[in-house]
Amino acid sequence: AQKVTQAQTEISVVEKEDVTLDCVYETRDTTYYLFWYKQPPSGELVFLIRRNSFDEQNEISGRYSWNFQKSTSSFNFTITASQVVDSAVYFCALSWAGNMLTFGGGTRLMVKP
Amino acid sequence: DADVTQTPRNRITKTGKRIMLECSQTKGHDRMYWYRQDPGLGLRLIYYSFDVKDINKGEISDGYSVSRQAQAKFSLSLESAIPNQTALYFCATSDGDRMITDTQYFGPGTRLTVL
Numbered sequence: 001a002q003k004v005t006q007a008q009t010e011i012s013v014v015e016k017e018d019v020t021l022d023c024v025y026e027t028r029d030t031t032y033y034l035f036w037y038k039q040p041p042s043g044e045l046v047f048l049i050r051r052n053s054f055d056e057q058n059e060i061s062g063r064y065s066w067n068f069q070k071s072t073s074s075f076n077f078t079i080t081a082s083q084v085v086d087s088a089v090y091f092c093a094l095s096w097a098g099n100m101l102t103f104g105g106g107t108r109l110m111v112k113p
Numbered sequence: 114d115a116d117v118t119q120t121p122r123n124r125i126t127k128t129g130k131r132i133m134l135e136c137s138q139t140k141g142h143d144r145m146y147w148y149r150q151d152p153g154l155g156l157r158l159i160y161y162s163f164d165v166k167d168i169n170k171g172e173i174s175d176g177y178s179v180s181r182q183a184q185a186k187f188s189l190s191l192e193s194a195i196p197n198q199t200a201l202y203f204c205a206t207s208d209g210d211r212m213i214t215d216t217q218y219f220g221p222g223t224r225l226t227v228l
Contacts, residue, residue: 009153035216045156045203045219091155099144099163099207100171101217103155 002027002096006104013082014112021077021107023092029053033095034068034075039106040088051075082111116140117220119204125226126194134189134223136204143208145187146217147171147179150201159202162187194227201225 003026013019025034036048049059051068059066063080079086092104117138126132136145144163148156158171160179168179176198180188191198201224205217 004155006155037219043201043224044221045205047216047218050216093156099215099217100158100161101156103157105153105155 002029002094002102004092004094004102004104006090006092006107008107009105010108010110012110012112015084016081018078018080019082019109019111021079021090021092021109023075023077023104025073025075025092025094027073027094027096029096035093035095035101036066036075036077037091037093038088039091045091048077079109082109084111084113087111117204117206117218119202119220119223121223122221123224125228127228128195130194132191132194132225134202134204134225136187136189136220138185138204138206138220140206140208140218141184142206142218143184144206144215145181146205146207147177147187147189148203148205149173149198150203150222156203159189191225191227194225196227199225199227 005024032053034051038046038048056068065078067076087110089106089108091106093101120135146161147159150156157173159173159177160171162168162181165181178190201222203222204220207215207217
């Protein structure tokens with residue numbers, strides 16, 4: 001069975017600090033995809049990244065970076081120099097059966113000025 | 114205009130009432146999904162549809178039904194609402210043309226309160 005664990009339910013940092021959100025997953029599939037979504041206070045879900053299981057290269061997009069390690073079944077998300085606008089709930093998700101998603105419980109990030 | 118829209122955005126109803134949540138998309142995607150979000154539980158799949166004639170139950174379908182009226186429209190119904198169906202409901206779509214896992218794009222959500 002697929003499972004996604006986001007052990008950090010809530011993180012609070014001060015603006016300009018770096019912060020890493022952890023995501024650990026379980027799957028028996030050899031081919032799968034991992035996703036991160038952002039849910040700002042307004043409530044919508046914003047897609048951030050999709051990564052397939054064959055591509056373990058880290059990815060950087062501006063202040064955001066993602067570290068995928070199959071050996072530890074982790075797909076962690078780092079925000080460098082956090083800003084107040086980064087305050088949101090972040091969800092990690094794992095695909096299965098081709099197009100189904102299993103979500104983690106989410107991590108609420110609060111960035112204080 | 115938003116690619117995925119949901120109506121209503123907010124709804125308060127009473128126990129036992131029938132309620133319908135609607136989802137429309139202009140992305141031209143074949144696949145549509147309904148999820149509910151509860152605090153600490155992330156999003157859980159209620160129903161999904163890979164085309165107009167294909168409807169499938171998800172993880173938590175009890176107490177819900179759906180209708181795929183067209184490629185662009187997917188409705189979720191609560192036949193007899195109960196308080197533990199109070200949640201944030203999301204519709205999502207994805208492109209079904211390719212043999213890889215496509216990204217799901219979400220609507221703005223419907224906040225439903227059952228009193």
